[in-house]
Amino acid sequence: MKQQGEAALASAPRRPGPAGGDGTDGPGEPGPGPGKRPPDGTAPATGTARRGNGRRRRVLKWTALGLAVVTLGAACAGYVYYQHLNDNLKKDHLNLGDSKVAAPTPNAAGQTPLNILVIGSDARDTEENQNLGGARETFGAAPLADVQMLVHVSADRTNMSVISMPRDTLVKIPKCTDPDDGEVYPASDGRAMTNQSLGHGGPGCTVATWQELTGIRIDHFMMVDFSGVVAMADAIGGVPVCVDANIHSRDSMGHGSGLRLEKGTHAIKGEQALQWLRTRYGFEDGSDLGRAKAQHMYMNSMIRTLRENATLSNPNKLLGLAEQATRALTVDQGLDTVKKLYDLSNELRKVEPKRVTMTTMPNRYVGARVEPTEDAEQLFRLVREDIALDGRDEPNKPAAKEPSSDPAAPDAQIAVQVRNGTRTDALGPAQGRASTVADLLKEKGFTEATADTTSALTEARTVVRYPSADLEGDARSVAESLGIPASAVQRTTDVSGVTLVVGADWREGNAYKAPKVDNKTPESAEALNGADDEACMKVDPNFSW
Numbered sequence: 001m002k003q004q005g006e007a008a009l010a011s012a013p014r015r016p017g018p019a020g021g022d023g024t025d026g027p028g029e030p031g032p033g034p035g036k037r038p039p040d041g042t043a044p045a046t047g048t049a050r051r052g053n054g055r056r057r058r059v060l061k062w063t064a065l066g067l068a069v070v071t072l073g074a075a076c077a078g079y080v081y082y083q084h085l086n087d088n089l090k091k092d093h094l095n096l097g098d099s100k101v102a103a104p105t106p107n108a109a110g111q112t113p114l115n116i117l118v119i120g121s122d123a124r125d126t127e128e129n130q131n132l133g134g135a136r137e138t139f140g141a142a143p144l145a146d147v148q149m150l151v152h153v154s155a156d157r158t159n160m161s162v163i164s165m166p167r168d169t170l171v172k173i174p175k176c177t178d179p180d181d182g183e184v185y186p187a188s189d190g191r192a193m194t195n196q197s198l199g200h201g202g203p204g205c206t207v208a209t210w211q212e213l214t215g216i217r218i219d220h221f222m223m224v225d226f227s228g229v230v231a232m233a234d235a236i237g238g239v240p241v242c243v244d245a246n247i248h249s250r251d252s253m254g255h256g257s258g259l260r261l262e263k264g265t266h267a268i269k270g271e272q273a274l275q276w277l278r279t280r281y282g283f284e285d286g287s288d289l290g291r292a293k294a295q296h297m298y299m300n301s302m303i304r305t306l307r308e309n310a311t312l313s314n315p316n317k318l319l320g321l322a323e324q325a326t327r328a329l330t331v332d333q334g335l336d337t338v339k340k341l342y343d344l345s346n347e348l349r350k351v352e353p354k355r356v357t358m359t360t361m362p363n364r365y366v367g368a369r370v371e372p373t374e375d376a377e378q379l380f381r382l383v384r385e386d387i388a389l390d391g392r393d394e395p396n397k398p399a400a401k402e403p404s405s406d407p408a409a410p411d412a413q414i415a416v417q418v419r420n421g422t423r424t425d426a427l428g429p430a431q432g433r434a435s436t437v438a439d440l441l442k443e444k445g446f447t448e449a450t451a452d453t454t455s456a457l458t459e460a461r462t463v464v465r466y467p468s469a470d471l472e473g474d475a476r477s478v479a480e481s482l483g484i485p486a487s488a489v490q491r492t493t494d495v496s497g498v499t500l501v502v503g504a505d506w507r508e509g510n511a512y513k514a515p516k517v518d519n520k521t522p523e524s525a526e527a528l529n530g531a532d533d534e535a536c537m538k539v540d541p542n543f544s545w
Contacts, residue, residue: 228328
């Protein structure tokens, strides 16, 4: 009977049980059987243990699902906030002018310099900007570019040079066209204050004006208004500045920014930071030149502050700065996302403060306004050729040379006017130099060369000038034929065609010998090193208390 019972049990169908239950490891799969040890050697599971294992597996599944939902939600929230920051940014066109400047040739490592024009707008287009800027009669008027700084980052990212142009510099504003509505803003009739360029269609016309004046290709612009300065200064948390005496920037007529500080160093932010950046009455001689120097001190200090404090490592502060910065900025379409701005900031952060040099465009007074001097062209050339303004370039570092995007016409078809610029303060003009050099050009195949004998100019060095990009190749061809260096080929609207001015460095002879190039930053640029944390603004005694 025992054998028959065992046979009956052996032939009976097995009941499917829960995974790992009696007789099965899963539906329809044979298990080790009751009382037998599974193949892995573990003790057989009891019914209670098996039910517990099932509950734990269900809990793990729901937990994993919950984590996935949370992770996905966080990613979506992050993406939404990223898009929010992108939407904060205001965008505009980079260059509204007709002429372009060729991109510089990459260095041996394939790197190129980076040029960014920073613009401070005095727009009083909102109630907040009106309250901060004052002058209620200007509400809604065309904005002025009251702060203009060209930030040049070297190709190898070892140094940074900044050139400020005083807002009342007299320049020729080129024709600008607004691509959004097609409105054309004619070129200025004669020279106008450079800050007016912003009202000719937007920041893209200020970019065009700089390129016309300097011959430097500008890659990007960033513009901020009054309220933007205040918001960003608050987000940074205070920038140290120094005055050498008590100051109150306010005169009896109500002129001045209202800045009031005691002698010494102060961490300024918010509206006080805006006052510092706008102060003219009370700093140095009360001109825009003193204001530019104060702006340089603020920028240097801000760079040091951002590098040294915890703003960039504290998530809340970083988000606050990102929020305020994106709300404050108007950028070109090449900087139209937070990712692009972040990448740009990484490029800027590669430069140590000790390799940052702040300068003011060398200038001289013309009545109550100023104009660029010969030293200004020297400064522009150094930036064009990517030569560090702090004089600390490696001796063998090759200067970046900008290629011509315009092929030269045949020599016989290039019209060249030759002028005599050999006169100096001590010597009269060398007679016949324009005619002599014009004949030299004809001998070299430039049969359209002519001498202008109507006037004698004063030019320290021989230069070849041209007015527009379509004549750049022709001008370079003329210079090369006479052994004149490419650095002496200048673009300017002061001439109407390719013009060779024979300078005081070529008063005689038929062969031009280029003088040794001076790559020093002119003293008139008043260079300020970015690591100088002891600089103090000089206060006009008439505004001290």
